[in-house]
Amino acid sequence: MKKRPSNPFAHAFRGLQAAYLSERNVKIHLAAAALSVALGVWLELSMYEWLWISLSIALVFLSELLNTAMEALVDMVSPTYHPLARKAKDTAAAAVLVAAAFSLLVGGIIFIPKFWSIFAL
């Protein structure tokens, strides 16, 4: 019997849905991304500012999705304590931290001077 070709988009959307449903951090990142986009629209960011904000949002989601994948894999191969499982999970979590720190830096560089000029008058 001929196998039906699988739809890679369907798999990817299932992954997005699984990460959204299982990870509290994904919801927090989504809220932070929505807030920065709303602020960006309100403050009429330039094209380059939008590019930096988009890169930050993408990096945070990429790292969080890879972290979620890593957690699932580690839980499957090492359900009991193992130092290498700990190393894998901690390192994946560190990747999310680096991306979040980068996005805070970008947000600070872009938004703080704009808020300063609005509220310091």
Ligand SMILES: Nc1ncnc2c1ncn2[C@@H]1O[C@H](COP(=O)(O)OP(=O)(O)OP(=O)(O)O)[C@@H](O)[C@H]1O
């Ligand atoms: N099998 C394991 N062996 C060793 N250490 C583990 C193991 N599972 C988890 N840990 C340690 O516990 C920490 C938290 O693991 P957990 O699976 O709860 O991830 P989490 O970051 O809390 O996930 P979530 O994003 O779901 O909150 C890991 O970063 C790691 O240090």
